[in-house]
Amino acid sequence: MEYRRAKVQGGTYFFTVVTEKRQKILCLPNNVSLLRDAFRYVMEKHPFIIDSVVILPDHLHCIWTLPENDQDFSTRWRLIKSYFSRKCETILPENLSGSRQNKQQRAVWQNRFWEHLIKDEIHFQNYIEYIHYNPVKHGLVKSPKDWQYSSFHRSVRQGIYDIMWGAGEDIIFDDHIGNE
DSSP: OOOOOOOOTTOEEEEEEEBGGGOSOTTSHHHHHHHHHHHHHHHHHSOOEEEEEEEOSSEEEEEEEOOTTOOOHHHHHHHHHHHHHHHOOOOOOOOOOHHHHHHTOOTTBOSOOEEEEOOSHHHHHHHHHHHHHHHHHTTSOSSGGGOSSBTHHHHHHTTSSOTTTTTTSOOOOOTTTTOO
């Protein structure tokens, strides 16, 4: 079976990126800083806009908008993941597969990532809400405001959300949103 990705120049995409074997390493303070550094480093050479993001212990979700004449999100993810992997010092003991040993890869990230092309403004808003509500969905906090590794706080400062959005309520999303 051939794996195909939706590639649209200047497109807006929702991504899910997961650690290898769901290792809970991303929210360690040094690793959050390292992940931010990786994003900044790649954005300098391959610009894109991060519309929304949440970093959870074993995965992250984000929405990116690529430049008008660019559709290459795969290179950006490869560079971000490799930057983080090379510099991360808190990896749990690794049982590397033969494939990873041959490629000299550390077991930090799952090889693939999940992407979904955002089609319109309603779709965009649904995925942003999914991202901001994700820490609540996973039982990490009771309210999006309580999760520090999220663009939710930026959205509150911009007046997009009230600080109490998603607090004390169960938000149910359509089955097609955020299939991770």
